[in-house]
Structure formats: structure tokens, C-alpha cells
Amino acid sequence: ADRAxxxxxxxxxLNTFRxxxxxxxxxxxxxxxxxxxxxxxxxxxxxxxPVVLPDxxxxxxxxxxxxxxxxxxxxxxxxxxxxxxxxTLQDAHDPYFYIDYEALEEVHEAENYxxxxxxxxxxxxxxxxxxxxxxxxxxxxxxxxxxxxxxxxHTEYSGERYVTLKxxxxxxxxxxxxxxxxxxDIFNSCRVSDTITIKSFTLLPE
Numbered sequence: 540a541d542r543a544x545x546x547x548x549x550x551x552x553l554n555t556f557r558x559x560x561x562x563x564x565x566x567x568x569x570x571x572x573x574x575x576x577x578x579x580x581x582x583x584x585x586x587x588x589p590v591v592l593p594d595x596x597x598x599x600x601x602x603x604x605x606x607x608x609x610x611x612x613x614x615x616x617x618x619x620x621x622x623x624x625x626x627t628l629q630d631a632h633d634p635y636f637y638i639d640y641e642a643l644e645e646v647h648e649a650e651n652y653x654x655x656x657x658x659x660x661x662x663x664x665x666x667x668x669x670x671x672x673x674x675x676x677x678x679x680x681x682x683x684x685x686x687x688x689x690x691x692x693h694t695e696y697s698g699e700r701y702v703t704l705k706x707x708x709x710x711x712x713x714x715x716x717x718x719x720x721x722x723x724d725i726f727n728s729c730r731v732s733d734t735i736t737i738k739s740f741t742l743l744p745e
Contacts, residue, residue, distance in 0.1 A: 593651045596742040598638065600624035608740075611637040615725065623659075623738035631731045635684075635724040638740050649678040649714045653745030655706040655721070658738040660697045665735075668728035670694050674706065675724070679716025688713050691727070694735075701738055709745065718742075 598608050600623045609617055609624070615634035618625050628634050640647065661669070673691050675684035690711050692704060708714040725735055 652742040654743040669726040673724040675722035677719040684722040
């Protein structure tokens, strides 16, 4: 009986849940914390404590409220639609924009997020040279895009089908410290008529 775990959540907590998934996420985090506490109080001290991974950071561009994460558009424009962030070009020379992680409520450490997943679609009408992009990683003491602190990625045609690009961030060697932003140079070479639709940017735990 002395090991019973009883907890009542307040009405204020419950009223913040908009959908069932919000409640599930809240309960999952709470249970994880309680299990760590229980192991420390009654567990075997010779056992290693459980590893608690941070939540992924997903920016879903089918949701208009996530416009706050977009900044610094150069030679391109972005519109959030039910399909995602639709990028159109104004000039074919080095179009880019920023994903601003400082718009998050909390500061996150780059070392905790080893991978980036970009869900996107590129029409078959795009030029062949548009299938190379570049990501400038801004973390720690690097607050803006800096030459030599980037990684080149290769995309693919997919028509109306979404595909996922997974990028190993820790492999770059300079993804560390507080996460500030990522500059996405959409096409290293392209035509003005080229376009891309981005459904989401997600940072995943290592």
C-alpha cells in the first residue's frame, strides 16, 4: 500500500486538451516521469536509469498557425495551404528561406536531435537541376547561414506523392548547442517555373 501511486490531474489541465492525442501525449510524458521517480525510490540502485528521449519537434506546414516558423524569404515566396508550404520562385538565383526554431516556446539542444526529416513533393515538370538543395545549420554560436556550415542534400521527383528526405545532422560535425534556425536553400540550380511543396520539417531524437 505504501507503494501506491495516486495522482489527480486538475480541471485546468484537462481543459487544455483539444483532441484525444493531446491527452495521450500528456499522459505518456507524465507516466515516463513517474517511472523514473519510482525507479529512483524503490528500484534496484545497481540498474541503469531508463533513457528518456526528448519529443520530436514537428512543424506541420498544413497548419496555418505554423507560419510563425517561417522567415527570411529571398527570391521566393511561400504560401501555407492544405497541401503544405507551397514555394514559388521569383528569381532562379539561389532562392531560400529560414525555419526559425527560436519561435518555439522552449530552447532545444541540437545534440538531442540527430536527424531531420523533410516531407515534400516535387512535380515532374521541374527542371532536372532542381534536385539538389542545401541546408545551413544554425546552432550554438552560429546564428545565421555561414559558408562551410551546410550540408548538400538530393531530392527526387514525386509528382503528387509525398516523399521523405532524412538527413543525418550529427554527422556534419557542427550541429551542437542551442538550435536557432535552419536555412533551406531550396534549389542549388533551377528555373523560375520550378516549385516544391513541403508538408513538414521534423527534428528527431538521436
